[in-house]
Amino acid sequence: MKAKxxxxxTQCGTETPxxxxxxxxxxxxNTMTEAPAVPKARxxxxxxxxxxxxAGPRPRRVSELEAxxxxxxxxxxDELDRVLGGGAVKGSLVLVGGAPxxxxxxxxxxxxxxxxxxxxxxxxxxxxxxxxxxxRAQRLGVEADNLYLLAENQMENVVAATxxxxxxxxxxxxxxxxxxxEVTASPGSISQVKECTMSLLRLAKGQGCTVFVVGHxxxxxxxxxxxxxxxxxxxxxxxxxxxxxxYRILRAAKNRYGATNEIGVFEMDQTGLREVPNPxxxxxxxxxxxxxxxxxxxxxxxxxxxxxxxQALLTPTAFxxxxxxxxxxxxxxxxxxxxxxxxxxxxxxxxxxxxxxVIGGLSLDEPGADLAAxxxxxxxxxxxxxxxDLVAVGEVGLTGELRAVSAxxxxxxxxxxxxxxxxxxxxxxGEELIPPEGLQVIPVRNIREALxxxx
Numbered sequence: 001m002k003a004k005x006x007x008x009x010t011q012c013g014t015e016t017p018x019x020x021x022x023x024x025x026x027x028x029x030n031t032m033t034e035a036p037a038v039p040k041a042r043x044x045x046x047x048x049x050x051x052x053x054x055a056g057p058r059p060r061r062v063s064e065l066e067a068x069x070x071x072x073x074x075x076x077x078d079e080l081d082r083v084l085g086g087g088a089v090k091g092s093l094v095l096v097g098g099a100p101x102x103x104x105x106x107x108x109x110x111x112x113x114x115x116x117x118x119x120x121x122x123x124x125x126x127x128x129x130x131x132x133x134x135x136r137a138q139r140l141g142v143e144a145d146n147l148y149l150l151a152e153n154q155m156e157n158v159v160a161a162t163x164x165x166x167x168x169x170x171x172x173x174x175x176x177x178x179x180x181x182e183v184t185a186s187p188g189s190i191s192q193v194k195e196c197t198m199s200l201l202r203l204a205k206g207q208g209c210t211v212f213v214v215g216h217x218x219x220x221x222x223x224x225x226x227x228x229x230x231x232x233x234x235x236x237x238x239x240x241x242x243x244x245x246x247y248r249i250l251r252a253a254k255n256r257y258g259a260t261n262e263i264g265v266f267e268m269d270q271t272g273l274r275e276v277p278n279p280x281x282x283x284x285x286x287x288x289x290x291x292x293x294x295x296x297x298x299x300x301x302x303x304x305x306x307x308x309x310x311q312a313l314l315t316p317t318a319f320x321x322x323x324x325x326x327x328x329x330x331x332x333x334x335x336x337x338x339x340x341x342x343x344x345x346x347x348x349x350x351x352x353x354x355x356x357x358v359i360g361g362l363s364l365d366e367p368g369a370d371l372a373a374x375x376x377x378x379x380x381x382x383x384x385x386x387x388x389d390l391v392a393v394g395e396v397g398l399t400g401e402l403r404a405v406s407a408x409x410x411x412x413x414x415x416x417x418x419x420x421x422x423x424x425x426x427x428x429x430g431e432e433l434i435p436p437e438g439l440q441v442i443p444v445r446n447i448r449e450a451l452x453x454x455x
Contacts, residue, residue: 004036004037005034005035005036005037006034006035006036006037007019007020007032007033007034007035008032008033008035008190008191009023009025009026009028009031009032009033010031010032010033010190011023011026011028011031012025012026012028012228013025013190013194013228013229014026016032019032019034020032033190035185035189035190035191036183036184036185036189036191071089071090072086072087072088072089072090072257073087073088073090073115073118073119074087074088074114075087075088075111075114075115076110076111076113076114076115077107077110077111077114077264077273077275078275078277079250079264079265079266079275079276079277080107080111080250080264082262082263082264082302082304083237083250083251083252083255083262083263083264084235084237084252084255084257084258085252085255085257085258085259085262086258088169088210089210089234089257090168090208090210091204091205091207091208091209091210092204092210092211092234092235092256092257093197093200093201093204093211093213093232093233093234093235094210094211094212094213094233094234094235094236094237095175095213095215095229095230095233095235095236095237096108096212096213096214096215096237096239097214097215097216097217097236097237097238097239098217098238098239098240099217099239100216102239102240102241102248103239103241103248103266103268103273104173104174104214104239105125105136105173105214106136106140106268106272106273107239107250107266107273108123108171108173108212108214109123109133109136109137109140109142109171110140110142110272110273112137112142112144112147112169112171113140113141113142113143113144115168115169116144116145116146116147117144117146119146119167119168119169120146120148120165120166120167120168120169121144121146121147121148121167121168121169121170121171122148122150122161122162122165122167122169122170122171123147123148123149123150123171123173124150124151124152124158124161124170124171124172124173125149125150125151125173126151126152126153126172126173126174126177126178126187127173127174127177128151128173129151130149130150130151133149133151134149137149139271139272140271140272141271141272148165148167153177153178153179153187154178154179154180154181155178155179155180155181155195155196155199155200156180156181158172158178159199159203162203162207162209163207166207167209168209168210169209169210169211169212170200170203170204170209170210170211170212171211171212171213171214172200172211172212172213172214173214174213174214174215174216175193175196175197175200175213175214175215175229176188176193176215176216178192178196179192179196180192180195180196180199183195193229194228194229194232197213197229197232197233198232200213201232201233213233215229230253230254233254234255234256234257235252235254235255235256235257236252236253236254236255237250237251237252237253238250238251238252238253240361240363241361242361245361246267246268246269247265247266247267247268247276247282247360247361248265248266248267248268248273249263249264249265249266249361249362250263250264250265250266251263251264259302261300261301261302262301262302262303262304263279263301263302263304263306265279265282267282279304279306280305280306280307280308280414280418281418282360283306283307283308283309283359283360283362284296284307284309284359284418287309287359289385289388290385290388291385292379292380292382292383292384292385292386293311293312293313293314293376293377293379293380294309294310294311294312294376294379294385294386295309295310295372295373295375295376295379295386295390295391295392296308296309296310296372296390296391296392296420297310297364297368297369297371297372297373297391297392297393298368298391298393298411298414298415299364299366299368299369300366300368300406300407300410300411305407305410305411305413305414305415306362306414307391307414307415307418308358308359308360308362308364308369309358309359309360310329310356310357310358310359310364310369310372310373310376311356311357311358311359311376312354312355312356312357312373312376312377312379312380313354313355313357313380314349314352314353314354314355314377314380314381315352315353316351316352316353317351317352317353322350322351322352322353322354323353323354323355324353324354324355325354325355325356326355326356326357327356327357327358328357328358328359328361328362328363328364329356329357329358329363329364329369329373330364330365333370334354334356334373336398337370337373337374337377337396338350338354338377340374340396340397340398340400340447341374341377341378341447343400344399344400344446344447344448345374345378345400345447345448345451346448347377347378347381347382347451349377349381352381354377356373356376356377366405367395367396367403367405368393368394368395368405368406368411370394370395370396371392371393371394371395371396371402371424371447371450372391372392372393374396374447374450375392375424375450375451375454378451378454379454384454386454387422387454389419389420389421389422390420390422390423390424391415391420391422391423391424392423392424392450393405393408393411393423393424393425394424394425394426394444394450395426396447399446400446400447400448401445401446402426402427402428402444402445402446402447402450403426403428404426404428405426408425408433409433412425412433412435412436412439412441413436415439416435416436416437416438416439420439421438421439421440422439422440422442423435423439423440423441423442424442424444424450424453425441425442425443425444426443426444426445427443427444427445
């Protein structure tokens with residue numbers, strides 16, 4: 001007898017009895033995947049039946065509930081605490097995703113050194129043996145009596161070991177290797193990932209244990225498994241960066257206990273991950289100041305101002321259609337800025353191949369970097385370098401005007417701290433600010449005035 005199967009949407013987790021080209025839940029195309037059906041528990045009684053009357057939790061007035069603050073504790077890495085919103089929260093479920101080899105397991109094993117000073121930590125690995133974990137802990141310099149290692153794939157055994165040991169912190173590496181014995185699907189399937197995450201969620205909320213879960217990503221850069229997995233957890237962290245480069249960026253895609261616009265910067269070396277407290281200095285290392293096609297801007301990553309270098313290269317096209325390529329900068333935004341530069345700036349950039357790059361692996365999605373991108377493009381087109389001590393901050397509109405950006409005072413303070421002496425800013429905010437000593441603020445109304453200052 002053939003086992004019953006159902007179809008799941010890999011984006012939202014919607015279940016249907018037959019395959020459909022478009023998901024009826026989220027509308028995505030070609031996301032339905034066949035998987036064995038999860039058997040439902042027998043003996044359930046309707047919520048209207050007499051067997052459940054008077055049992056279970058009852059609704060309570062909001063005035064009757066006690067308002068207790070969440071209990072935070074440091075993880076030992078200030079950059080990780082910044083992204084989490086000030087530290088890890090007791091009883092929370094945190095999902096850490098990233099590409100293979102980026103350093104997810106290294107990050108979680110390193111925080112065990114600090115956490116074991118005040119709490120008991122259980123590190124569960126479904127990918128490595130206990131001997132491999134021991135060797136990696138020795139390489140990272142992690143030695144603590146309160147750190148327990150367990151190599152196990154079955155979720156029932158993990159839950160039993162957690163309930164018996166009673167750790168304050170549980171680390172599961174990774175969720176795609178865990179499986180529930182009562183579910184017939186293979187590990188890593190949609191049903192297994194959902195059931196295993198739900199077991200960890202009950203463990204975190206029921207026992208007040210803080211759970212860190214490692215999740216793999218697919219080729220599109222999203223977390224593998226159903227999209228509902230991100231809705232189940234309290235915090236989703238993405239560990240970004242090329243594994244062939246030394247710098248890594250940790251950012252929060254979801255955080256129920258803090259902001260989602262903070263980033264943490266790390267550097268990978270032979271002894272593990274090292275924090276980078278001054279990412280602006282790191283991103284500007286090795287900058288050539290006398291070459292055309294480069295400009296520095298200042299963006300806000302949460303409450304932290306970060307300086308980044310934008311490089312542009314324009315060359316006459318050898319084909320009918322010019323080539324366009326961006327790295328770390330939104331492609332559609334770059335095409336918009338080139339059109340504005342052509343129409344409002346008077347530069348014929350639409351007949352050139354254009355390449356735009358952000359140094360250091362940083363992705364800029366803030367409009368405040370528009371002016372620096374325009375100046376870098378114009379500098380490459382005219383083959384004239386931007387002054388080495390100049391920074392550009394401002395949003396560019398379709399008519400070529402410059403719009404104000406937020407937290408301009410903080411940006412100017414960071415710009416001056418790193419030794420820059422000039423800054424182009426929108427005129428609408430330039431009259432109100434008192435710049436730091438030694439920093440010349442140049443207010444401009446549109447890109448024509450900005451190009452006149454530059455060229």
